Amino acid sequence: xxxxxxxxxxxxxxxxxxxxxxxxxxxxxxxxxxxxxxxxxxxxxxxxxxxxxxxxxxxxxxxxxxxxxxxxxxxxxxxxxxxxxxxxxxxxxxxxxxxxxxxxxxxxxxxxxxxxxxxxxxxxxxxxxxxxxxxxxxxxxxxxxxxxxxxxxxxxxxxxxxxxxxxxxxxxxxxxxxxxxxxxxxxxxxxxxxxxxxxxxxxxxxxxxxxxxxxxxxxxxxxxxxxxxxxxxxxxxxxxxxxxxxxxxxxxxxxxxxxxxxxxxxxxxxxxxxxxxxxxxxxxxxxxxxxxxxxxxxxxxxxxxxxxxxxxxxxxxxxxxxxxxxxxxxxxxxxxxxxxxxxxxxxxxxxxxxxxxxxxxxxxxxxxxxxxxxxxxxxxxxxxxxxxxxxxxxxxxxxxxxxxxxxxxxxxxxxxxxxxxxxxxxxxxxxxxxxxxxxxxxxxxxxxxxxxxxxxxxxxxxxxxxxxxxxxxxxxxxxxxxxxxxxxxxxxxxxxxxxxxxxxxxxxxxxxxxxxxxxxxxxxxxxxxxxxxxxxxxxxxxxxxxxxxxxxxxxxxxxxxxxxxxxxxxxxxxxxxxxxxxxxxxxxxxxxxxxxxxxxxxxxxxxxxxxxxxxxxxxxxxxxxxxxxxxxxxxxxx
Numbered sequence: 001x002x003x004x005x006x007x008x009x010x011x012x013x014x015x016x017x018x019x020x021x022x023x024x025x026x027x028x029x030x031x032x033x034x035x036x037x038x039x040x041x042x043x044x045x046x047x048x049x050x051x052x053x054x055x056x057x058x059x060x061x062x063x064x065x066x067x068x069x070x071x072x073x074x075x076x077x078x079x080x081x082x083x084x085x086x087x088x089x090x091x092x093x094x095x096x097x098x099x100x101x102x103x104x105x106x107x108x109x110x111x112x113x114x115x116x117x118x119x120x121x122x123x124x125x126x127x128x129x130x131x132x133x134x135x136x137x138x139x140x141x142x143x144x145x146x147x148x149x150x151x152x153x154x155x156x157x158x159x160x161x162x163x164x165x166x167x168x169x170x171x172x173x174x175x176x177x178x179x180x181x182x183x184x185x186x187x188x189x190x191x192x193x194x195x196x197x198x199x200x201x202x203x204x205x206x207x208x209x210x211x212x213x214x215x216x217x218x219x220x221x222x223x224x225x226x227x228x229x230x231x232x233x234x235x236x237x238x239x240x241x242x243x244x245x246x247x248x249x250x251x252x253x254x255x256x257x258x259x260x261x262x263x264x265x266x267x268x269x270x271x272x273x274x275x276x277x278x279x280x281x282x283x284x285x286x287x288x289x290x291x292x293x294x295x296x297x298x299x300x301x302x303x304x305x306x307x308x309x310x311x312x313x314x315x316x317x318x319x320x321x322x323x324x325x326x327x328x329x330x331x332x333x334x335x336x337x338x339x340x341x342x343x344x345x346x347x348x349x350x351x352x353x354x355x356x357x358x359x360x361x362x363x364x365x366x367x368x369x370x371x372x373x374x375x376x377x378x379x380x381x382x383x384x385x386x387x388x389x390x391x392x393x394x395x396x397x398x399x400x401x402x403x404x405x406x407x408x409x410x411x412x413x414x415x416x417x418x419x420x421x422x423x424x425x426x427x428x429x430x431x432x433x434x435x436x437x438x439x440x441x442x443x444x445x446x447x448x449x450x451x452x453x454x455x456x457x458x459x460x461x462x463x464x465x466x467x468x469x470x471x472x473x474x475x476x477x478x479x480x481x482x483x484x485x486x487x488x489x490x491x492x493x494x495x496x497x498x499x500x501x502x503x504x505x506x507x508x509x510x511x512x513x514x515x516x517x518x519x520x521x522x523x524x525x526x527x528x529x530x531x532x533x534x535x536x537x538x539x540x541x542x543x544x545x546x547x548x549x550x551x552x553x554x555x556x557x558x559x560x561x562x563x564x565x566x567x568x569x570x571x572x573x574x575x576x577x578x579x580x581x582x583x584x585x586x587x588x589x590x591x592x593x594x595x596x597x598x599x600x601x602x603x604x605x606x607x608x609x610x611x612x613x614x615x616x617x618x619x620x621x622x623x624x625x626x627x628x629x630x631x632x633x634x635x636x637x638x
Contacts, residue, residue, distance in 0.1 A: 087117055093124065101131070101142065101150070140155075156226070164219045168215055186224075201248070204244055211411075228259075281411050301363065392420075402449045402450070408434060419431060446460050453467075496564055497628065504570050504621075504622070505571045522561075527565060544578045554586065
């Protein structure tokens with residue numbers, strides 16, 4: 001029997017057992033150094049040696065599992081012994097605290113939890129700040145009473161959604177996480193619904209994404225436990241849903257009754273319907289679109305982008321249908337305060353920086369006239385659609401394209417995001433068709449030149465490249481082996497960057513002082529009007545423009561410049577940029593409407609610099625020419 005002495009070793013084994021990966025990619029996935037990866041590989045090989053297997057480094061590909069003695073390896077009972085019933089670090093303590101408050105029917109005392117987890121009470125008190133902030137996102141709060149302890153307060157519907165989101169997160173991290181299995185009632189119910197839901201979906205017209213499937217299954221399990229524990233739902237307003245959604249919810253409610261052994265209120269049925277509806281893949285035809293809230297918001301966003309940024313997407317029917325399809329369910333989520341996590345929000349901000357700014361500005365303007373408060377997660381999903389529309393209409397066409405089949409089970413927004421990523425990174429690729437994994441396995445042969453999939457799949461005689469919506473360097477390299485691409489940013493550097501608009505600041509300065517100094521110079525040169533400074537300040541107030549690696553990209557809410565320039569500032573001492581972060585490399589954008597088509601290329605340059613973690617390298621420059629040379633060197637290496 002093979003037992004792994006610590007969790008990372010078990011994760012490393014499962015990762016390499018699934019696919020061959022180089023040490024750089026493994027270091028990124030495990031959040032460790034390449035040296036640690038090599039040490040762990042050595043430890044793994046020591047464990048596996050007597051069982052007839054080793055991980056061998058294949059040049060140009062990565063570590064591959066090589067079995068020398070198949071009989072001994074097949075007989076080996078490989079067990080992940082890393083499971084823990086108690087948290088061992090701050091992140092795990094927060095997860096355990098959240099779970100404790102969400103599932104406890106009584107008040108909790110930190111000292112009791114500290115004793116059971118063998119940690120210091122002061123550590124838990126520090127963790128409680130993050131716990132309270134997390135609950136606040138769901139309009140939940142913790143009441144502390146002397147001698148009694150602390151108890152979670154809030155609407156039952158919010159408690160259930162919060163608990164489901166936590167369970168989904170834990171499931172993504174570790175399918176058999178202790179918090180998923182410790183509660184016998186919750187674990188048994190989740191197993192029941194996870195096994196039953198596929199059969200119900202097979203006979204239903206409702207289609208769920210992978211995330212939606214797991215959420216609905218876990219919600220039903222959570223509902224079972226909460227009902228059994230004596231926590232029914234409060235009265236809810238009735239939301240109109242499709243007939244297919246009602247039928248699927250009815251089947252699940254019948255199973256819920258059997259597990260909970262009691263009759264359920266209409267509120268239970270209605271809220272389950274809502275949770276299915278907001279996570280299902282919608283297929284809306286143009287003829288079914290009405291002038292409702294969704295259509296109004298979509299029109300407002302597209303009109304705002306056209307009038308303020310000069311990108312006209314108003315006549316893109318495909319984009320409009322995709323946006324309305326998403327916004328219809330988004331408004332329902334906002335109405336019921338259902339938070340839909342966006343695990344790639346940080347990547348969206350970087351990879352779709354231009355579309356993010358457009359969408360954020362439009363939604364922020366729209367929010368002034370409505371009761372809805374659109375959170376960052378929802379804005380991120382809208383950005384995916386806007387970004388796709390921008391690239392569809394402002395992208396150079398190529399001829400003689402290699403043809404690819406795209407296999408994706410992630411839903412419309414993920415599908416569009418991957419299509420847009422491919423158009424941006426490998427614009428010569430022609431995507432013949434986008435299908436699900438089930439449809440892929442049903443194909444007898446593949447007509448395309450190669451297959452691009454979001455998950456590992458068996459090949460059918462054509463090369464298969466696995467990529468995520470925001471691919472790593474390793475995944476891009478694998479794709480580049482099939483499709484060659486040449487990307488250069490020297491044109492952007494030559495056209496929009498110059499010595500006159502380069503500043504090295506080595507003394508303390510505030511963000512507002514910097515904005516005033518730069519905008520005043522640009523105004524004196526006749527590049528911008530006085531309104532430009534106020535617009536830059538307003539944009540920064542909406543959301544911090546720090547992008548990563550100490551690089552900030554402040555700009556106005558619209559294309560307000562008379563002539564396009566990029567003002568580069570290097571600040572080795574750092575400038576406080578809000579949200580507890582500092583900016584050391586600042587690119588102030590002043591873009592005119594005449595150059596709106598070039599704006600995407602400018603943002604792409606910043607994205608490449610951020611992805612290459614070039615902030616430290618650029619700070620070593622002493623003048624504009626050193627900066628430009630360092631930027632070009634970084635981009636060539638990329």
